Amino acid sequence: MLKIEGLVCRYGKVAAVRGLSLEVRKGELVALIGANGAGKSTTLKAISGLVAPAEGRLTFEGEDITRSSARRILQLGIAHCPEGRRVFPYMTVTENLQMGCHLRRDAASVASDMRKLFDRFPILYERRAQTAGTLSGGEQQMLAIMRSLMSRPKLVLFDEPSLGLAPTMVERVFDIIKSIQAEGVTVVMVEQNAFAALELSDRAYVLEQGRMTLTGTGAELLNNPDVKAAYLGA
Amino acid sequence: MKRLGTLAGLLFLFSIPLWLGNFYLLHVLIITGIFIIAAMSLNLLLGYTGQLSLGHAAFFGIGAYVSSLASLGFAVHLLPDWLVTLDPQPVWLGMACAIVITGLCGFAIGKVAFKVRGAYFVIVTISFAEVVRLVALNWDELTQGPMALNNIPPLSVVIPGLVDITFVGKPANYYLVLVFAILTYAIIARLVRSRAGRAMIALKENEALAASVGIDVTKYLVLAAVVSAAAAGAAGALYAHYVRIVDPNVFLFIYTVTMVIMVVAGGKGTLAGPVVGGVIFGLLPEGLRSLAIAPEVQWIVYGVLMILVVYLLPQGIVPALRAYRQRSRSLEPQDAPGANASARQAMP
Numbered sequence: 001m002l003k004i005e006g007l008v009c010r011y012g013k014v015a016a017v018r019g020l021s022l023e024v025r026k027g028e029l030v031a032l033i034g035a036n037g038a039g040k041s042t043t044l045k046a047i048s049g050l051v052a053p054a055e056g057r058l059t060f061e062g063e064d065i066t067r068s069s070a071r072r073i074l075q076l077g078i079a080h081c082p083e084g085r086r087v088f089p090y091m092t093v094t095e096n097l098q099m100g101c102h103l104r105r106d107a108a109s110v111a112s113d114m115r116k117l118f119d120r121f122p123i124l125y126e127r128r129a130q131t132a133g134t135l136s137g138g139e140q141q142m143l144a145i146m147r148s149l150m151s152r153p154k155l156v157l158f159d160e161p162s163l164g165l166a167p168t169m170v171e172r173v174f175d176i177i178k179s180i181q182a183e184g185v186t187v188v189m190v191e192q193n194a195f196a197a198l199e200l201s202d203r204a205y206v207l208e209q210g211r212m213t214l215t216g217t218g219a220e221l222l223n224n225p226d227v228k229a230a231y232l233g234a
Numbered sequence: 235m236k237r238l239g240t241l242a243g244l245l246f247l248f249s250i251p252l253w254l255g256n257f258y259l260l261h262v263l264i265i266t267g268i269f270i271i272a273a274m275s276l277n278l279l280l281g282y283t284g285q286l287s288l289g290h291a292a293f294f295g296i297g298a299y300v301s302s303l304a305s306l307g308f309a310v311h312l313l314p315d316w317l318v319t320l321d322p323q324p325v326w327l328g329m330a331c332a333i334v335i336t337g338l339c340g341f342a343i344g345k346v347a348f349k350v351r352g353a354y355f356v357i358v359t360i361s362f363a364e365v366v367r368l369v370a371l372n373w374d375e376l377t378q379g380p381m382a383l384n385n386i387p388p389l390s391v392v393i394p395g396l397v398d399i400t401f402v403g404k405p406a407n408y409y410l411v412l413v414f415a416i417l418t419y420a421i422i423a424r425l426v427r428s429r430a431g432r433a434m435i436a437l438k439e440n441e442a443l444a445a446s447v448g449i450d451v452t453k454y455l456v457l458a459a460v461v462s463a464a465a466a467g468a469a470g471a472l473y474a475h476y477v478r479i480v481d482p483n484v485f486l487f488i489y490t491v492t493m494v495i496m497v498v499a500g501g502k503g504t505l506a507g508p509v510v511g512g513v514i515f516g517l518l519p520e521g522l523r524s525l526a527i528a529p530e531v532q533w534i535v536y537g538v539l540m541i542l543v544v545y546l547l548p549q550g551i552v553p554a555l556r557a558y559r560q561r562s563r564s565l566e567p568q569d570a571p572g573a574n575a576s577a578r579q580a581m582p
Contacts, residue, residue: 050446074448082446088439091432099436102429103448147447 001026001186002047002078002155007056009042016042018210019056024155029177029187031197031218033231034207040190041083043207044157047188048080049073060155075103077154083190084163087140087147089133093124096132096143100150110150117146120176138169145176149185156180158189162196174200194231198222206231247412251405259520260404266516267411268473271418272489273496273508275465278422280494281503282431283458284438285347288356289363291489293463296339296366297332297470298480299377302386304328305475310376325389325475332471333464340463344456360487367485382481389475407476414472418465423505425461434458435503499543501550510551515540 002024009017017039024030032040045051047058049070058066065073074080079100088096097117101110118125121142127135132143141161148156158177162170174196181187191197198204198218206214206227214221221227254260276290305328309319323331343362347355370377377383389410390400401410425431433454437444445451474480492515500511518539522532547554 048446050442069450070445071448071450074446080446082443086440086443086446088436088443090439091435095432099432099444099447099449102433102436151448 001061002188003057003059004043004047005057005059007043007046007058008054009039009046009051010054011042015054016210017046017053020207020210020212022205022212022215024186024188026186027181027184028202029181029189029200031201031204032188032190032207033192033194033197033204035230037209038207039210040207041159044080044159044188044190047073048078048157050080071103074151074153077152078157079148079151079153079155080157081144081148081159081161083159087132087135087143090131092131093128093135093143096147097150100147101152103151113150113152117149121146138165138172141165141169141173142176145173145180149180153185155186155188158187160190160192162191162193170196194227195222198227244416248409251408257404260408262517262520264404264407264411264476265473266512267408267415268469268476269492269496269516270509270512271411271415271469271472272466273493273500273512274415274418274422275462275469276493277497277502277508278425278458278462278465280497281501281507282426282434282438283455285351285455285458286356286494287343287359287459287462288487288490288494289343289359289361290462290466290493291485291487292359292363292366293336293339293466294470294473294489295363295370295480295482295484297336297467298474298484299370299383299470300335300467301325301328301332301471302383302474302480303376304331305387306383306385308376322387324392325387326391329389329468329471329475332467336467336470337460337464339467340459340461341456343463344459345452347455347459363485363487363490367482370482370485377482380481382479383474384479386474386478386480388478389472401475411472411476414468418468419505419509421461422465426505430454430457438503495540499540499547499550501552501554504550504552504556507550507552514551 004023005021007017007020008015016037020039020043022030032043034040042051046053049065049068049072053066056066057064060073060076060078063076065076068076088099091099094114097114098110101113104110118128123139124143124146127139132140135143145158145161161173161177165173170193177187177189178200189197189201198221201218203215203217204221205212206221214224214227216224222232250263251260272290272294275293276287279285279287304320304323305325307320307322309317312318343359346358350358371379373379374381388400388402390398392398399406401407426434433444433449436447436449437451437454441451470484473484496511496515497508498511499515500509501507518536519532522535525532525535543551
């Protein structure tokens with residue numbers, strides 16, 4: 001479904017990603033794990049068109065998206081849920097969701113999608129008229145996830161969905177991501193919380209200094225001694 | 235209820251020339267109205283897309299010059315032996331030209347804004363205004379330089395057999411400016427409540443996030459800049475045909491500063507903000523004049539008041555009033571179970 005070949009991304013002279021290749025198949029939940037500065041977030045940004053790749057090729061369902069705009073990539077069906085529960089703080093919950101489907105013009109089906117999502121997150125329905133900045137951290141993350149689903153994506157990129165959340169909330173967020181996958185949406189997730197990410201994912205890639213150093217199924221990597229030593233603290 | 239209030243407010247505004255005998259005060263109101271239009275246009279850029287244009291007087295001045303020159307006609311050598319002439323055109327056509335040309339200038343500035351943001355955008359807009367001022371000052375053949383364009387005809391609307399109005403005198407110009415101000419307000423209100431407006435607010439709040447949900451950042455920045463510049467150009471044209479003399483001083487930085495003060499003090503990013511700020515800071519100098527012992531005192535008090543407003547109400551007057559009203563409302567049903575929730579909902 002998504003194929004990355006020899007991706008290089010630079011911020012000025014510093015290369016954040018140095019020749020990364022990976023593949024995501026339809027319906028999978030793929031995790032990218034690695035230390036700070038390994039290039040995980042940059043990889044996601046390159047996929048969604050927010051960072052222009054210096055070298056390499058990205059294809060999504062056969063279409064070359066290496067140079068496509070963020071808008072075009074979203075239209076093709078890739079949604080990005082950025083790091084740090086990014087919501088529009090001065091917009092209401094409802095307005096935030098409307099922003100998520102900025103490219104859709106079918107008001108009726110947007111409304112029905114929003115109703116379905118509100119069924120799933122009743123707490124956000126109660127707070128629909130509140131500005132997003134007044135929500136708790138967990139609620140903001142839920143809202144960010146909901147918003148990324150409003151564009152009816154085929155592939156969702158989650159950047160550190162559990163960052164800074166209370167343990168019960170972390171569990172809740174991972175449950176939601178699992179249920180999104182169960183509905184047939186492909187998921188790529190970047191996580192610091194390597195243990196949870198590996199447990200959850202079908203396959204995972206370990207990134208170090210902008211390169212992929214290991215790959216395998218979640219279970220394989222969980223039992224890999226190197227991974228254990230470096231990321232699981234065992 | 236709200237409709238009724240709006241209607242009453244409009245009726246009041248339309249009735250002013252009927253009972254206000256003092257033509258000098260009416261003149262102050264007209265100039266204030268023109269500045270309110272300019273401030274509303276600046277608010278679209280500053281308040282809704284978050285881009286501070288410190289060269290807004292440039293659009294105002296270009297509007298004034300374009301409309302004046304089109305209605306006066308001109309003959310100018312673009313090359314030593316290439317003379318371009320324009321016969322005097324109807325004034326309404328001159329105003330339309332002013333709106334179109336300032337809109338095009340806004341397009342150019344909007345494109346630049348996409349490349350340079352923040353402090354750099356501010357510098358670009360200041361430079362733009364300064365360059366335009368120098369051109370107006372030195373291109374004698376076209377603009378008469380510091381001798382100014384004189385005898386600019388007043389706006390007249392002529393539809394043969396139906397309408398024949400010439401806007402001379404204070405009451406006529408007051409109504410003209412009032413109608414333009416209402417139109418500008420309506421256009422901007424319509425724009426910011428549309429999906430384009432939501433997109434502008436989104437890119438002000440968080441540009442990276444806005445791009446990630448598929449908002450075309452350039453498109454909306456340019457759209458805001460074009461509408462903003464065109465409205466400022468219209469205000470400039472109104473000014474030219476009311477005062478009937480235009481010199482390069484219309485590009486002075488102080489006019490931009492006045493607009494910024496009106497927007498920031500009134501509340502940027504709110505529709506009513508520039509209107510409230512404009513009324514207060516447009517009429518304040520006149521109100522202070524009668525109190526002041528010496529002419530300087532007036533401006534000292536003006537400055538102190540301005541500092542107080544910014545210090546005490548950093549969000550601006552309109553958002554502060556709104557917050558106050560909601561706070562006092564949520565205090566009443568304190569023992570009701572939903573009181574806390576409604577207070578949270580009321581947060582701006």
